[in-house]
Amino acid sequence: MALPRVDVFHNGAVRLGSNTVCDGYAEGxxxxxxxxxxxxxxxxxxxxxxxxDIFMSQETKALLISELNADIEYRDNVISLNWNTVKDLEDGTKLTFVRSGHMLGSAQVVVEHSDGFRCGYSGDFAWPISEVIQVDELVVDSTYGNPASVRKYTQGEAESRLLEIVSQRLRQGSVHIHAHRGTIERVLHVLSTNVGVPILASKRLIGEISVYQANGFAAGSIIRIDSEEGRSCSSALGSQSYIRLYAKGDGFKNELIEGTSISCSAFMTKPDNPVIEYSERAYGVALTNHADFQGTIEYIRATGAKEVVTDNTRSHGVDLAVAINSRLSGVNAQPSSNLAAFSAG
Ligand SMILES: [Zn+2]
Ligand SMILES: [Zn+2]
Known part of the structure; x- marks a missing residue:
């Protein structure tokens, strides 16, 4: 039986042809x-x-070095690529990365085969973005593949609502904000020039933010939570208000002894309002660097792909495939098979 040229294995590895997988491992x-x-x-x-051999953008490599503090910097099988630059691989395919706008370093991927066949993977992507990969077959992220996942507000509106809540709640005490990596840096960007209080974070998060800063991201200074200054800011004796940022591994609690908690993530319970008030001291703000359903459809159209596989391992692949087939004429979509990873031989 001929194998499809693109697919997603059950472990989330996105297969582009018979020798390259993205974001997972597959034997062979x-x-x-x-x-x-x-x-x-x-x-x-x-x-x-x-x-x-592992390929990634330079920014992704820098973030991994900062996070894992491991041998990545020195391994010759971890290879960073420049944007929009074709890399000839030893198996005769050509690999190209294009920015996806989702977070620092995030890439769309094209693998071009020697017969001219081009397949690609969107990765997680924002919409709109300045450049879209051009491919024959596409694997697309399906995070907001459900047609109900539509936002009737802009991300700029979500940001200003966040700023409004933070400014207001700082008068009552400290404000604790949790978000995914990439989004937390946006939160920092929005707040740092607009609020006159110290901003605290863990050593790990400050390391991540410094990679962003090294890549041209503007943010004010941040105080380490375990430094003397950090401790005096956050102690009960501190007379001043402060903001604490939390991301992966920082132990964010929704129930605080003091202060206000805000979770920034892309929930979609209210399509026309980016804010959910859980209580006077707990909020959700729908900040996201992910295209919504409409953006996903527009993205697929812009790639020119005639065959589309929707990633059904991470999210709503079936809904999205149905929607593509009914909305994009000349495009054939199916959800990923989620087969066990095996050697393609
Ligand atoms: Zn992501
Ligand atoms: Zn994802």
């Missing part, structure tokens, strides 16, 4: 592409490190 594939550093895309990374 020489190459892995790492589109970005979010956890649901990091599966079996250590296994890949021992078995495959």
């Amino acid at each position: 594939f020489d190459y892995r592409v790492q589109t970005h550093i979010h956890d649901d895309h990091m599966g079996d990374f250590n296994k890949s490190k021992g078995m495959q």
Whole structure:
């Protein structure tokens, strides 16, 4: 039986042809592409490190070095690529990365085969974005593949609502904000020039933010929570208000002894309002760097793909495939098979 040329294996590895997988490991594939550093895309990374050549953007590599503090910097099978630059691989395919706008370093991926066949993976992507990969077959992220996942507000509106809540709640005490990596840096960007209080974070998060800063991201200074200054800001004796930022591994609690908690993530319970008030001291703000359903459809159209596989391992692949087939004429979509990863031979 002929294997499809693109698919997603049950472990989330996105297959582009017979020798390259993205964001997961599959036996028999020489190459892995790492589109970005979010956890649901990091599966079996250590296994890949021992078995495959791994390609990623320079920014993604810098973030991984900062996070894992491991041998990544020195391994010759961890290879960083420049944007929009074709890399000729030893198996005769050509690999290209284009920015996806989802977080620092995040990539769309194209693998071009020697017969001219071009397949690609969107990775997680924002919409609109300045450049879209051009491919024959596409694997698309389906996070907001459900037609109900539509936002009737802009991300700029969500940001100003966040600023409004933070400014207001700082008068009552400290404000504690949790978001995904990539989004937390946006929160910082919005707040740092607009609120006159100290901003605190963990050593790990400050390390991540400094990678953003090294790549041209503007943010004011941040105080380490475990420094003397940090301790005096956050102690009960501190007379001043402050903001604490939390991301992966920072132990965010919704129930605080003091202060206000705000979760920034892309929930969609209210399509026309980016804010949910859980109580006077707990809020959700729908900040996201992910295209919504409408953006996903527009993205697919812009790639020119005639065959589309929707990632049904991480999210709503079936809903999205149905929607594509009914809305985009000349495009054939199906959800990923989620077969066990095996050697393509
Ligand atoms: Zn992501
Ligand atoms: Zn994802």
